[in-house]
Amino acid sequence: MKTDRTKFLPFVLAAVLCGCAAEAERKMSLTRGDVEFERPSGSGEPHLSMGAGGRAVLTWIEPDGPDGEASAVRLAIRDENGWSAPRTVRATDQLFVNWADFPSSAEMPDGTIAVHWLEKVAEAPYAYHVMLALSPDGGATWSEPFPAHDDASPTEHGFVSMVPWRTGAALTWLDGRAMVPNPEDGARGAMSVRFRTLEPDGHLGPEVLLDDRTCECCQTALARVGQGLVAAYRDRSESEVRDISVVRGAGERWTEPAALSTDGWTIPGCPVNGPQLSGDEQAIASAWYTGVGGTPRVYAAFSDDGGATFGPRIRVDDGLPLGRVDIERLDDGSAVAVWLEASDATPRILARRVWPDGSMEVPLMISETAGERSSGFPRMVRIGDELLVAWTLATDDGGVRVRSVRIAD
Template sequence: MPMDIRCRVRRAIVMRCAHYRTKWLALWLVGILAANAAMASDALRVVSLKSPAPEQSMTPFLTATEDGMWLSWLERVEDGHALRLSTWDGERFGTPSTIHTSAHFFANWADFSSILSFGDGRLAAHWLEKAAEGTYEYDVFIALSEDGGKSWGKPERPHRDATLNEHGFVSLVADDASGFSAVWLDGRGFKKGASDNEMTLRTTRFDGKAFTEDVLLDGRICECCQTGMARTESGLFVAYRNRSAEDTEIRDISYVRRDGLTGQWTEPKSLHDDGWEIPGCPVNGPQVAASGNRLAVAWFTASSSEPKVQLLFSEDGGASFAEPIRIDDGRPVGRVDVEWIGEDVVVTWLERGEERQGEIRVKRVAPSGGAAPAVIVARTASGRASGFPRMTRFHDEIYVTWTESYERRGPSQVHVAKLVDEAPLLDEPAFAFEAEDVNGKSYTLGELEGKVVLLNFWGIWCKSCREEIPHLVTLDERLRERGLVVLGADYGDAPEDLPAYIEEIGMSYPVLLDDGLADDYEVLVFPTSVVIDRTGRVRYRVEGFREKSFRDLERVVERLLAEDG
């Protein structure tokens, strides 16, 4: 760098350090607080989607991989019920197909069907079907599809006991390249009229060709609460509601783990000592989500007559846990689900409203405990008719499905929504700049009115700036025709060094020369991007470069283009 440029940069830095000493101290304190609190501050906006499910639909379920997302539900038909499936293509749901139709479905608000993508594009679907006339004499059936849900093979029972008892509350998870595991509540030991009947927790594996012999995981558990299962880098983790000895009837959450190397299951352990003593089943099980070896477990408890939705994090696949975080807003019904999104999780639950109304709420939570305010996804009944909301993550966005119903035997409708991850927007006046690019062309903010402008402050000397440039090029080429103008605002480089670098790295957008613009926009970190809307207002600002923060930047730009276009 030539001496005059170095001196100018040094003088600018010294002046800025003097001018912004107070601001730097404030920012430092904010940074320390942020590091300790790590608030999940990005807002979640609810976008309703057109549901493929008709009236008289219920108990929806969502699953997704990088390749696709599928919605399943039960619907009433003339001769019983049909389990339907629809595929989401990123824009809309496709025409529903039928997985199974039967006059003997066990159609229950809490014990619902599910689907799973596993292996190389295969799908598995489970449902419950009556085996006899008794109320709780039903079996689990699992069918496989080799063609994305267009056709289904012969259903099989994962359990081999052939007893006329309850089998349900199933969780499925892919556990290697070709197979999946299943866990369920199994009442095979129940005897009519007996006082010592025990519900058990059992598991089996589909190895790509057949189900293995089922294995007992716990011999005494709560009779009718959902299970939750996830695969971490360490193996499988299963959470469920346990049941202590008869003289206490404590029904807290327990878990078991399967070692990914040995395949051995651990003995049951208590997740957290809630101490909820209840002589019956609350029909409110836990849910689990994993990202690498990070684990999140959400559950409902009402110990000491205080209903709560709780959340625990683990960084080591469930070997240890942090302290629980309370999630609800004071009047929870429970019915939880949890999904990872980036470094945070999103928890959904049902909160009690006024006059028997229920509110399906979501909250974004950081592992450190910081949480964004709850967002209401939808309103429905707080009773059994509304069932259990379910979520999945698809392409870094959370999708939620639920049943809207107000009477247990009345009309019901499956709905779907997308939660768009949005950073809050600013609304500040932009500095009315006038600057030249490396080719001598002049740019003013006034001339760019009616465009969305992205000012990116960068320098050749800045490693993070260089890493961000290919992303900016892609964004510029993708959204230029919709009204986006990307301007690189160089800082600290000699003008004669820029053209060769611009050509070498393939920058597709104009680069403005360093003429104090960074000072005008009070830039303290490089890179910094400032987004200005069509009316000349600063709406967003992001410092540094991470792929996650750049995705947030893209969403803001697209939002401004859509809202103001």
């Protein structure tokens, strides 16, 4: 049974209104820099992760070959000398390219970089698997690809979250192995979320089922908190309530799923809008999108006990959010959330600093964008006193872009 351990304060609305009133008391601490990395038209699906020694790792997809019929997973690293030249992880005409389900990376403690992507395994529209490759030399060379999961059924597998963990990495993914129709009655099972570990030599730990009924195509989230891990995802009840759930654990032992926030959003299909997490020794910040009551909102919430409980949800959007959130926690306990905001003119990617007491700054515009799927999901990583934000500029001459946002006290 899924329980609700959320510790909401009695007057959430009052807290949110108080936070809005406190906006003017917070000076703007985020400063937008210039675009420092860009790729050509047709590139998209960027993702950022933090590597060793304060460097950042960017992955994305772009057309490959003389006719552009194949696609390539590419990688670039930013260190004290700037951005490296793009390196190819995998190029094939079997790549499954999805605007909402993008490759990601994790650099392990020994310097090995793991990258995941999606690859077709059959002619069916949604028959694809999660594939992995490892590089021991900063992306110069790569291992042969291998599947991240034991299941070989021609069903959906994707929406991976991957973080460095112990001596290697940890990953969660959505797994559709139970969605194969039953030969007797044609009934299909539900999407599930699963977990396993990955070592630098390619060894994969046991698969662990975290939840056997989840939303079909919302991103998962995974964060390290102290000695443990917290995973978040959009759940799915029998009555089609699709709120955000969390589980906590390490290795093969995990808690039962619990509601991060009891929004009560009942929707008969997947909204393609998953949660995000950012954690440290005990504290964690979360961000998510909901459309309950026909009113779209982006919320943030904070936990100071490793994700066991979360404080009141804080609305951070500017009134007309499209969602597609990310979040990074800062050293003083605040966090910066990023999301897509619609408007009467041009949709924008906004970033906003928010504190657990509900106070926040005015939003900072990262870039103008578009509401179409081609604009993808902005992704963010914190490197010291700056944030790197990656997004897809959905114009004829656009593509992947990255810019720095400085954080002041």
